[in-house]
Amino acid sequence: MRRLRMGMIGGGAGAFIGPVHRIAAELDREIELVAGVFSSDAARSADAAVDYRIAPERAYASLDSMFSQEAARSDGIDFVSIVSPNHHHVQAAQVALAAGLPVFVEKPLTTSLEEAKMLRDLVLSSGLPLGVAYTYSGYPLVREARARILAGELGDIRKVVVEYPQGWLAGDALGKQAEWRVDPARAGLGGCIADIGVHAFHLAEFVTGLRVTRLLADLGTVVPGRLLDDDCSILLRFENGARGVLLASQIETGELNGLRIRVYGDKGGLVWKQEEPNTLTISRNDGSSTSLRAGTSVLSPDAVARTRTPGGHPEGYLEAFANLYRDFAAMLRGESAPLLPDINEGVRGMMFIQTAVTASRENLGWVTVEH
Known part of the structure; x- marks a missing residue:
């Protein structure tokens, strides 16, 4: 082939x-x-x-x-x-x-x-x-988190906290990569919210399998003279009534790429961190916890299939990215790739960005996110 x-x-x-x-x-x-x-x-x-x-x-x-x-x-x-x-x-x-x-x-x-x-x-x-x-939906342990939540391991989801702190735009936006991201003509209507906030939003919905139905957004422009947001705080409501918090910032000095998601249900909770992507921690109401490691046989079939090396041989960003391309190649060959983000997820992300930007700019308080 x-x-x-x-x-x-x-x-x-x-x-x-x-x-x-x-x-x-x-x-x-x-x-x-x-x-x-x-x-x-x-x-x-x-x-x-x-x-x-x-x-x-x-x-x-x-x-x-x-x-x-x-x-x-x-x-x-x-x-x-x-x-x-x-x-x-x-x-x-x-x-x-x-x-x-x-x-x-x-x-x-x-x-x-x-x-x-x-x-x-x-x-x-x-x-x-x-x-x-x-x-980030390509990481094996992100897919493991999704599989366990959808299987009911955490019970009814009550709270979702997703954070994406960076610090690289805490000062002047210098260089090609920074300059276009703070330029409305090239970046669009959102700055930080469109660059990394939408990643956090997609991760929250992908991992939980739940849609956000309402949000309350506070998007700030911290660096003087900047035309787009660089610091975002958003409260979320999910379709099952769960509460959520989304924090995304590019002015948190000293932070690198600290994407993290925490999900809590009535039976337990889980934590995954992008900077430590080969560990997924699940906690239970009885005080016990389990650390799942990438590359081990206890994971779901999809997580196992998306891991290329044995346990203890760390995989990261490039391999996760490659998993999306693997899914895309499968789709082009006529095979199934149900977890590949598609045009609908792309539109969903733009819905989130526009809703958050408008709600914050016009001080609208809680607003509905269209489905």
Whole structure:
């Protein structure tokens, strides 16, 4: 079975996430990067092709040229991965779908809910798959947490606390990665809420299997002169009545990537931390607790299948990312991939972002999150 051929949009010099996508996509040798529009500048796109070790003639300066020339090849691309800043997502996805190509896209899906819904209509009418890079849903122990909650191990869920602290934007936004994230023209209507808050939101719903129905948002801009939020505090209500708290910040000095989720039910609770991803702790009402470790046979079949090394050999972010690409490859081959975040989860994320931004800006208090 040949490897699927990927074309990349974005990911040129100075990009963080482009190389991550390439490594993750190729990890299981089901996919290979063969072409791309790595930059709107032809010279920079050509330079990126050298870095990615792909044929120079397959580094393109525009979407139209890549899609037309790749379609004329017997070994043309099978799908595209969109890793450019947020404002490019919708146009790139539109052109790819029109060319008959499935899409894997970075989060957030688009820069606005209106765009997201329009893109959903295109995806549904095309019948083509679209996956969204909610990376943390690819961790084996995140999937284990989900499986145990859905099996009733924690009982009725009462409280969910999800935190995502970073400190890298506590000062001036310097460098390519920082500059576009604080620019409304490129990032969209949300800053921190769209960059990492939406990850926390998706993780909370993914792990619990519950939808958020209402929220109360306080989004702040702490660094003087900044135009988008950089610190977010949000209260949540879930469909079963459970209460929740979502904290996301990029101005917490000294923090790196401290995503953490805690879920509490009437029978027990669990904790998972992204910076210690190979341990899932489950506590019970009798005072006992269990530490589940990645790579062990006591885990659910999906968690076991998403682990590549024996217990004690840590896996992390790249492997979790690769699990999403593995799911996406399975979908392209006509197999089932029910846990891969899709277009509906992408729209859901934009619904959360827009609802939180509007509610905070207009001081609306508790508001409903559409389903």
